[in-house]
Amino acid sequence: MVAGESSGDLLASRLLAGLRPQLPTSRMHGIGGPHMAEYGFTSDWPIEKLSVRGLFEVLAHYREITNIRNSLRAGLVVERPSVFIGVDAPDFNLGLETDLKKAGIPTMHFISPSIWAWRGGRIKKIERAVSHMLVVFPFEEAIYRNAGIPVTYVGHPLAEIIPMQPDxxxxxxxxxxxxxxxxxxxxxxxxxxxxxYNTAAFVAAAALLLKREPRMRIIAPMAGEAQARYFTEVIAAAGLSDVPIDLLQGQSHLAMAAADAVLVASGTASLEVALFKKPMVIAYKMLRASWEIMRHMGYQPWVGLPNILAQEFIVPELLQQAATPEAMAQALWQQLDDHAGRATLVARFTAMHHALLRDTAQESANAVLTLIDQSRTPSSSTYRSPP
Known part of the structure; x- marks a missing residue:
């Protein structure tokens, strides 16, 4: 398995929660994080090596990432695992899956690339790369069925992890x-x-909120120690070290549950905030050259997952030049002050939560075991444990 960032680590852990009890002695390895490690997964490289976003940002790490992929591919072709599962990280995983599938190794991809939002032509690459696709949004299943790609809708793992009513x-x-x-x-x-690209503007927005309401507490969960150190360095360089922020190690779900409102970078975290039924402002900044290319490639007016699922702007999105501290602070203040809007959001997010709720651990594990079984004995439908 390969997961490329902390959200992928969390999502993959749900699959492992269903798979590990059925394969108690199997070797599970690749690239993953601490959540996957809880199920006996061994990471051959640190997950942080793949945690890079943006076209030009990736170029700066291209040689190292390519070397990791080449080494992993070479080892897996020799090892011939029962199955390879790429968890999100399509730019890394799809090419690797293509080579492994050609070598006769069953491949599965967990979490579909956003082909419904941009770069829809990737479906052809996905067809060449994967033996089976696991999707987490209901509308994705038909896309793959129509393309002739074996697919299973397993619900979204986060809908299982996050309680329907946060405490x-x-x-x-x-x-x-x-x-x-x-x-x-x-x-x-x-x-x-x-x-x-996001830290200084986010912290400056928090400083503006504190001027309006000095009693407010600002909390900032970090994915790991390296991220916490870098966060501290960035705010120091921006002259914002005096902004009182409670820096948390991990604990992002506790932070979301505790918050009245959340300022969140676009990505899986925005869906997590929605499942916690919290008002939010989605904001994102990146290298300008990357932004100029990527902003012309989208099919939809929305970037944040809550808005995409709702098919309307139910929460504000502030991107690139629009993501100023003043705009973010004002949007957050409006969220905090709009009690009727909060009740509406809770209702919308609760319906979203129900739509995404399945026994993801068991359904995804069953799909993995079926794929392994089919690859070994095409005429058999009964799974046999490996020696």
């Missing part, structure tokens, strides 16, 4: 926050490139 008081107690009083969480991203 705000318990989360605040766990984080040593006051039970009453405003709390805002800022999540500038888990990748170093995201922290580079």
């Amino acid at each position: 705000v008081a318990a989360a605040r107690t766990a984080l040593s926050l006051p039970v009453s009083g405003p709390v805002v969480a800022i999540l500038p991203g888990s990748r170093m490139s995201e922290l580079k």
Whole structure:
């Protein structure tokens, strides 16, 4: 298995939760993080090596990433695993899956690339790369069926992990926050490139909110120690070290549960915030050259997953030049002050949660076992454990 970032690590852990009990002695390895490690997964390289976003940002790490992929490919072709599962990270995984599938190794991809949002032509590459696709949004299943690609809708793992009704008081107690009083969480991203471009503006927005409401608590969960150190370096360089922020190691779900509103970088984290039923502002900045290329490639007016699933702007999106500290602070303040809007969002996000809820661990594990079985004995439908 290969997961390319912290959100992929969390999603992959749900698949492993269903798979490990049925394959208790199997070797599971590749690239993953701490959540996958809880199920006996061994990471051959640190997951941070792949946590890069943006066209030009990736170029800076291209040689190292390519060397990792080449080494992994060579080892797997010799090892011939029962199955290879790429978890998101399509730019890394699809090419690897294509080569492994050609070599006769069954390949599965978990979490579809956003072909419904941009670069729809990738479906042809996916067809060459994967033996079976696992999708997490209901509308994706028909896309792959129509393209003749074996597919299973397994629900979204986060819909299982996140409670339907978050316990705000318990989360605040766990984080040593006051039970009453405003709390805002800022999540500038888990990748170093995201922290580079988002951190200063996010913290400056928090500073503006604190001027309006000095009693407000600002919390910022970090994906790991390296991210926390870099976050601190960025705000120091921006002259923002005096902004009072509670920096958390991990604990992003506790932070979301505890918050009254969230400023979040676009990506899986925005869906997590929606499942926690929280008002949010989605914001994102990247290298200008990457932005100029990517902004012309989208099919939809929305970037954030909550808006894409709702097919309308139910929460604000502030991207690139629009993601100024002033605009973000104002949008967040409006979210905090709009009680009727909060109730509407809770209802919309609750319906979204129900639509995404399945027994993802079991359904995805069953699909993996079926693929392994089919690749070994095409005429058999009964799974046999490996020796």
